[in-house]
Amino acid sequence: MAQAQIGIIGGSGLYKMDALKDVEEVRVDTPFGSPSDALILGTLEGTRVAFLARHGRNHTLLPSELPFRANIYAMKSLGVEYLISASAVGSLKEEAKPLDMVVPDQFIDRTKNRISTFFGSGIVAHIAFGDPVCKNLAGVVADAVASLELPDVTLHRGGTYVCMEGPAFSTKAESNLYRSWGATIIGMTNLPEAKLAREAEIAYATLALVTDYDCWHPDHDSVTVEMVIANLQRNAVNAQKAIQETVGRISQNPPASDAHSALKYAILTPLDKVSAATKEKMGVLLKKYL
Ligand SMILES: CSC[C@H]1O[C@H](OP(=O)(O)O)[C@H](O)[C@@H]1O
Numbered sequence: 560m561a562q563a564q565i566g567i568i569g570g571s572g573l574y575k576m577d578a579l580k581d582v583e584e585v586r587v588d589t590p591f592g593s594p595s596d597a598l599i600l601g602t603l604e605g606t607r608v609a610f611l612a613r614h615g616r617n618h619t620l621l622p623s624e625l626p627f628r629a630n631i632y633a634m635k636s637l638g639v640e641y642l643i644s645a646s647a648v649g650s651l652k653e654e655a656k657p658l659d660m661v662v663p664d665q666f667i668d669r670t671k672n673r674i675s676t677f678f679g680s681g682i683v684a685h686i687a688f689g690d691p692v693c694k695n696l697a698g699v700v701a702d703a704v705a706s707l708e709l710p711d712v713t714l715h716r717g718g719t720y721v722c723m724e725g726p727a728f729s730t731k732a733e734s735n736l737y738r739s740w741g742a743t744i745i746g747m748t749n750l751p752e753a754k755l756a757r758e759a760e761i762a763y764a765t766l767a768l769v770t771d772y773d774c775w776h777p778d779h780d781s782v783t784v785e786m787v788i789a790n791l792q793r794n795a796v797n798a799q800k801a802i803q804e805t806v807g808r809i810s811q812n813p814p815a816s817d818a819h820s821a822l823k824y825a826i827l828t829p830l831d832k833v834s835a836a837t838k839e840k841m842g843v844l845l846k847k848y849l
């Protein structure tokens with residue numbers, strides 16, 4: 560199968576990467592179903608990367624309908640070691656204004672209907688998730704953004720991303736509650752992805768693109784899809800530049816990541832007690848340990 564060291568998951572408004580060369584479209588089937596869409600393999604900064612439109616290229620999947628396990632499994636099967644998520648987010652803090660970029664370092668889980676593990680069916684594992692994004696990869700993403708000196712874009716290093724279920728946006732009471740918790744941004748997708756990437760031993764980091772002030776801000780209209788897309792269209796070129804610069808930096812100097820050995824001490828079930836069917840289903844995720 561085709562291979563790529565770096566994966567990119569594009570969220571709302573980022574359905575393709577214009578700079579990819581030698582493009583190949585790959586349909587990957589996984590034991591966890593089909594990914595959101597075909598993966599687009601291409602060369603960026605001299606490195607093979609795999610791009611996936613999180614909601615499908617025509618934005619046909621709700622956050623609650625996303626095949627998170629298939630998406631991460633497909634990336635792992637292609638050999639991906641570093642995964643960059645580009646995502647639209649609402650801002651919960653005055654200083655993170657629309658068009659800014661945030662590289663979060665924490666998540667709060669407010670989802671209700673997501674399957675966020677590959678384990679079960681006779682094999683138990685508990686990964687460490689105290690630091691839910693790879694610090695080193697997040698550093699590379701943030702340094703890449705900073706190096707571009709994008710006009711009118713402030714970079715925020717660190718911050719807490721609240722992952723809500725959606726698809727409706729939050730109420731004002733919820734938005735203010737998350738503000739009282741000190742959270743920085745809000746979205747609907749990145750937390751299950753980060754957990755599954757960690758279980759798949761893939762380093763994961765988020766480039767969050769601020770599109771709105773959610774609904775808490777007294778001087779701004781409450782978030783609408785129109786607002787999100789308008790701001791993302793303004794920022795899509797910047798987002799692609801930032802991703803390209805990040806890919807160049809990773810390929811020059813691949814960062815060390817604790818994520819790459821996340822399962823080493825996490826699996827509780829003796830592997831000789833795991834059924835052949837489960838071992839087969841876990842396929843590329845367990846290969847190293849079998
Ligand atoms: C179009 S606004 C809500 C939608 O946008 C974000 O998507 P993504 O994280 O894939 O960029 C947010 O999480 C919601 O899914």
Ligand SMILES: Nc1ncnc2[nH]cnc12
Nearest residue numbers: 647648649745746773782
């Ligand atoms: N305000 C918001 N809430 C949840 N997800 C979002 N994605 C973009 N803006 C958002």
